Amino acid sequence: MPLANRVKEHRARLGINQQELGQRIGASRQTVSLIERGDYNPSITLALRMAREFGVPVEEIFALEGEDTHE
């Protein structure tokens, strides 16, 4: 099931690069890049870690395609 995401937007808000975000959530830079491009859907664990880093609920980062992420 394709997911829409705002990972790049939140990452830019924090002013960190893919490598740094990957280090903080326990993923590789490559995986962060795949998630941002929509080529990989993260596990629940990874999504929750991302939400914790960004300081927002998971629903504000990811949404099923066709539905908007909550603002």
Add this chain to the structure above:
Amino acid sequence: MNKTVKFVLMILASMVVGGVLGFGVIWFGMDGLTADMVEKLENSLALGVPVVQALAILVCSLTAASYMKRARRFAAALDTGDEDQAEPALRAADMAINLLEMQQILVMFLLPLSLTQVGLSLLASSVLVVVSMPLVILGQGRIVDFIRRINPEKRGDVRDLKFNKEWYNSCDEAERQKIGRASYRTVLATQMVLVALLVVVVIVRLLVPGDNLAAWCLLAAILTLKISFWAGCSRAEKKGGEAL
């Protein structure tokens, strides 16, 4: 598929099968033809093996070097903050590693063909195998170091026997998923090829007298593949996504 295309393909397949069967009949009919043909073929192959090996080393090494040059160019752009250059850099590095592996496989695969001729051909072939191995190991080591520069969380040294395990254990969930998918496809493809080879070997064995070594080797390979796949699946169920 179009009916005309199907018909044409059927005619071509029939011609090939008919040709092979006809050749087989002649092969059995003429005394000594098999031994004579095999001997001449083996001698020609043995003489050409070192040349092909040298070409394989040259082509694969130079192409791998070219891919690494490209990878370094992308990595240089990555250093200036363009994160989109990381993927092309890694793809180029992957290609370089695969080329070096292909080089070693080709060089080693060709060595047995030169064994029929003891002499300069065999010596040259053996020297090329010995020369190729450290080139490949050194080259792969440098590529892995390059990949680690882009992905610092990666662990493992190519000179270490546990390299594959260390590398896998430093992969995250997305990379493990990719490895899992690729591995499954590999198992299916390898299984298909081994079974097809076994069928060919059995048919040839029925038509041409000889020993059963090839069939036994293929059976051993099929069994190893099946058992290791089942064991791997069972372990994965118990351990989840944990380390190897």
